[in-house]
Amino acid sequence: MKKMITTLIGGCAALVIAGAAVAGAVESLRGDQELPDLSKEPAKRQQLVVRGGIERSYKLQPPVIPHEIEKDEINLKVNTCMNCHSEKTFEQKKAPKVGDSHYVTRDGKVQGTLSSRRYFCNQCHAPQVVADPLVENNFVGAK
Amino acid sequence: MTSGGKKGTFAVLVVGVVLGIALWGGFNWTLELTNTEQFCITCHEMEVTPYAELQETVHFTNRTGVRATCPDCHVPRPWIYKIVRKIRASNELYHHFVTGAVDTEEKFEAKRMQLAQTVWKAMKDTDSRECRNCHKFNSMNLEKQQSRAADAHDPYYWEAIDGKEPTFTCIDCHKGIAHSLPEGFDPTWNSPETTEQ
Numbered sequence: 039m040k041k042m043i044t045t046l047i048g049g050c051a052a053l054v055i056a057g058a059a060v061a062g063a064v065e066s067l068r069g070d071q072e073l074p075d076l077s078k079e080p081a082k083r084q085q086l087v088v089r090g091g092i093e094r095s096y097k098l099q100p101p102v103i104p105h106e107i108e109k110d111e112i113n114l115k116v117n118t119c120m121n122c123h124s125e126k127t128f129e130q131k132k133a134p135k136v137g138d139s140h141y142v143t144r145d146g147k148v149q150g151t152l153s154s155r156r157y158f159c160n161q162c163h164a165p166q167v168v169a170d171p172l173v174e175n176n177f178v179g180a181k
Numbered sequence: 182m183t184s185g186g187k188k189g190t191f192a193v194l195v196v197g198v199v200l201g202i203a204l205w206g207g208f209n210w211t212l213e214l215t216n217t218e219q220f221c222i223t224c225h226e227m228e229v230t231p232y233a234e235l236q237e238t239v240h241f242t243n244r245t246g247v248r249a250t251c252p253d254c255h256v257p258r259p260w261i262y263k264i265v266r267k268i269r270a271s272n273e274l275y276h277h278f279v280t281g282a283v284d285t286e287e288k289f290e291a292k293r294m295q296l297a298q299t300v301w302k303a304m305k306d307t308d309s310r311e312c313r314n315c316h317k318f319n320s321m322n323l324e325k326q327q328s329r330a331a332d333a334h335d336p337y338y339w340e341a342i343d344g345k346e347p348t349f350t351c352i353d354c355h356k357g358i359a360h361s362l363p364e365g366f367d368p369t370w371n372s373p374e375t376t377e378q
Contacts, residue, residue: 089328115364127372
């Protein structure tokens with residue numbers, strides 16, 4: 039019995055050591071960084087500005103953002119995107135108004151102001167950077 | 182007049198001039214000392230929120246390495262306006278040492294709308310004079326600006342080129358350029374054509 043327990047413990051220890059050795063050999067996508075460390079900042083790139091907007095790839099796609107958004111703030115207090123994209127200002131700012139869907143609550147009610155479901159714009163709309171595609175392709179959007 | 186009397190007057194004059202220079206210099210020296218960012222952020226009220234937020238913006242670090250400091254935007258350069266602002270600033274001393282009006286982040290946020298409105302009004306009244314110490318419509322190259330910016334500036338650029346007073350001023354459209362906007366900011370406040378001025 040005693041012998042069996044010692045073998046068992048020995049076996050377990052061996053497994054743990056072997057496991058650690060194997061884990062050390064695997065390199066995750068984050069590179070050789072320790073888990074608690076922040077990931078390395080990617081190289082800074084300029085944000086892409088395209089007059090007239092960027093073509094959508096499929097219907098109902100949230101259009102990507104054709105301008106810089108570095109200065110914009112979205113937090114509990116303010117949403118500066120709405121300085122230009124709100125129903126009150128879009129005409130003067132020559133900006134497209136947020137889509138009609140942005141005024142619909144989760145119960146399907148249409149309200150006069152932005153629905154809280156659409157408050158965090160960059161959850162769906164992403165800015166673009168000046169960069170060539172990593173892989174060449176001949177994809178054509180929905181138009 | 183006796184020659185002794187003449188000497189006396191002269192002495193008084195010399196002493197007066199020397200004293201004048203010393204006082205005047207000392208006055209201007211204090212003025213200069215208190216006109217630095219280092220001085221502004223000796224008060225934690227100014228450091229914790231306004232300075233921290235400024236560091237996130239283009240006026241702190243940018244492509245060209247030109248910086249705007251607190252006095253660049255908040256203290257007038259023409260001497261007389263500077264004095265007026267300094268006298269108003271004694272209100273800040275009072276609130277710092279006596280009332281502690283904004284000595285926590287919470288109190289600062291609660292009062293921010295009022296403070297911001299004071300600044301907006303001052304800038305509107307001076308046609309954004311402090312911004313224009315560095316930026317001018319007629320020095321802008323609209324072709325080099327983002328399309329959004331060029332479209333917005335175009336009419337006022339031409340007004341400035343034609344020697345007219347531009348209909349709108351920088352702060353009409355650029356509120357929130359250096360610090361976070363206060364809670365309750367209405368989107369139309371950066372769209373002067375839609376708001377009654």
